[in-house]
Amino acid sequence: MWSGDVVVVGGGSAGCAAAVAAARAGARTLLIEATGFLGGTGAAVLDTFYGFYAPGRADRVVGGIGWELCERLFAWDQAFERPNTYGAGTGVTYEPEALKLAWDELTAEPGLQTLLHATVTDVLMEAGRITGVVVETKAGRGRILAQVLVDATGDAELAWRAGAALERPDGEQRVQPLTATFRLGNVDLAATPTKELHRLMREAAAEFGLPRTEGSAHRTVLPNVVHTNMTRVSDVNPLDPWQLSEAEREGRRQVRDYVRFLKERVPGYAEAYLLGVSTRIGVRESRRLVGRYVLTRADVLTARRFPDEIAQCGAPIEDHAAGSSTIWKYVGGAGDPTGSTYGVPYRCLLPREVTGLLVAGRCLSATHDAHASVRSMAQCMAMGQAAGTAAAIAVASGRPPADLDVEVLRDELRKNGALL
Numbered sequence: 001m002w003s004g005d006v007v008v009v010g011g012g013s014a015g016c017a018a019a020v021a022a023a024r025a026g027a028r029t030l031l032i033e034a035t036g037f038l039g040g041t042g043a044a045v046l047d048t049f050y051g052f053y054a055p056g057r058a059d060r061v062v063g064g065i066g067w068e069l070c071e072r073l074f075a076w077d078q079a080f081e082r083p084n085t086y087g088a089g090t091g092v093t094y095e096p097e098a099l100k101l102a103w104d105e106l107t108a109e110p111g112l113q114t115l116l117h118a119t120v121t122d123v124l125m126e127a128g129r130i131t132g133v134v135v136e137t138k139a140g141r142g143r144i145l146a147q148v149l150v151d152a153t154g155d156a157e158l159a160w161r162a163g164a165a166l167e168r169p170d171g172e173q174r175v176q177p178l179t180a181t182f183r184l185g186n187v188d189l190a191a192t193p194t195k196e197l198h199r200l201m202r203e204a205a206a207e208f209g210l211p212r213t214e215g216s217a218h219r220t221v222l223p224n225v226v227h228t229n230m231t232r233v234s235d236v237n238p239l240d241p242w243q244l245s246e247a248e249r250e251g252r253r254q255v256r257d258y259v260r261f262l263k264e265r266v267p268g269y270a271e272a273y274l275l276g277v278s279t280r281i282g283v284r285e286s287r288r289l290v291g292r293y294v295l296t297r298a299d300v301l302t303a304r305r306f307p308d309e310i311a312q313c314g315a316p317i318e319d320h321a322a323g324s325s326t327i328w329k330y331v332g333g334a335g336d337p338t339g340s341t342y343g344v345p346y347r348c349l350l351p352r353e354v355t356g357l358l359v360a361g362r363c364l365s366a367t368h369d370a371h372a373s374v375r376s377m378a379q380c381m382a383m384g385q386a387a388g389t390a391a392a393i394a395v396a397s398g399r400p401p402a403d404l405d406v407e408v409l410r411d412e413l414r415k416n417g418a419l420l
């Protein structure tokens with residue numbers, strides 16, 4: 001069906017950046033995405049990139065393809081910078097429909113093909129090396145062959161099917177709760193400051209059945225339209241299709257309850273109407289690679305640097321798995337943000353057991369706590385750019401991704417705008 005140099009599976013923040021980077025570095029590249037649009041969770045669930053800025057400092061810590069995407073959105077008047085209420089650093093709020101289009105344009109690179117509505121259902125292996133994938137499309141089953149593959153599926157689908165070591169949710173392993181986001185039109189956001197909104201939530205929680213009594217209702221690119229991140233569906237294994245189905249239904253039920261609460265109890269929302277619920281429920285965490293290095297809580301809290309780092313991150317540990325509130329722990333370990341960052345080693349993208357595979361985005365190799373810091377979309381795009389660049393270097397040099405000269409990779413990333 002297709003054969004080339006690099007295949008990237010998953011068209012979210014990490015996968016799009018990986019595919020663009022690989023193609024720009026000269027690799028014949030295919031990007032495969034299960035849905036009909038690019039942007040992944042960033043387009044289906046969210047509207048704000050975090051991680052470009054570290055809390056407590058004004059300069060950016062992520063550049064490259066991710067920032068090029070933002071500049072395109074700024075130029076279209078479809079994005080703006082917004083301070084984060086909880087001190088997670090300045091965010092870039094964008095219009096999700098414009099994001100899909102921006103990725104369509106950025107992925108229109110020579111040498112890069114995109115296959116939408118195609119689900120990878122298996123991997124092809126030869127003696128511990130991944131050589132391709134099986135896809136299901138409306139045309140039936142097809143085989144896709146490549147020299148290097150990038151797993152940007154969010155759920156480590158390729159790594160899992162290839163037999164790589166993984167951490168996964170089960171009885172013992174805690175994962176963050178799921179959230180269905182929604183947008184409301186005709187809101188006067190200025191009528192209720194965030195602190196007052198949270199007070200009203202606590203007051204009405206029992207009456208309206210609200211599982212979370214904080215969260216975000218923030219302004220968007222569109223006038224009088226707010227985007228929310230409020231619902232909380234806990235104790236779900238997102239890899240169990242039955243549990244995930246029930247979570248989708250529960251998420252929509254909670255949206256109904258929050259909308260009713262907002263309209264009935266919160267000044268500025270009386271005439272609001274529901275514009276839409278996230279295309280699918282947002283999954284913060286599922287399978288993660290156990291790679292050649294596992295990023296830890298101590299690495300985050302001590303702002304650790306690594307000789308092979310391919311991205312930096314200043315986002316706090318943001319753990320939603322704590323009852324009705326969220327726990328925040330800043331990089332460097334201080335009570336307040338200091339602007340410190342830690343490095344994301346290249347080894348976090350490399351499986352131990354499988355040759356020819358790189359993993360990028362929210363399924364990187366990190367513990368639960370470190371993941372709660374490093375999963376922001378700017379870091380996913382930085383990891384994606386690194387994985388795509390590494391894949392192209394590996395193809396050109398004829399060496400597996402694990403054996404490439406990491407200084408060559410870092411130089412190439414810097415040349416292309418990465419902030420290392």
Ligand SMILES: Cc1cc2nc3c(=O)[nH]c(=O)nc-3n(C[C@H](O)[C@H](O)[C@H](O)COP(=O)(O)OP(=O)(O)OC[C@H]3O[C@@H](n4cnc5c(N)ncnc54)[C@H](O)[C@@H]3O)c2cc1C
Pocket residue numbers: 009010011012013014015032033034035039040041042045046047048049050051118119120121152153154155157178179180229282283284360361362363375376377378380
């Ligand atoms: C509720 C919620 C709120 C969040 N808030 C923020 C925030 O405000 N700011 C921020 O920066 N980050 C936020 N995050 C984190 C961030 O959104 C994610 O960590 C990030 O988007 C993950 O990007 P990704 O590219 O790794 O995966 P995704 O964006 O999830 O992309 C994975 C893609 O792979 C595709 N795919 C999966 N399996 C297959 C397959 N077998 N075949 C083909 N395609 C496949 C999927 O369809 C999807 O498009 C939030 C996350 C959630 C869930």
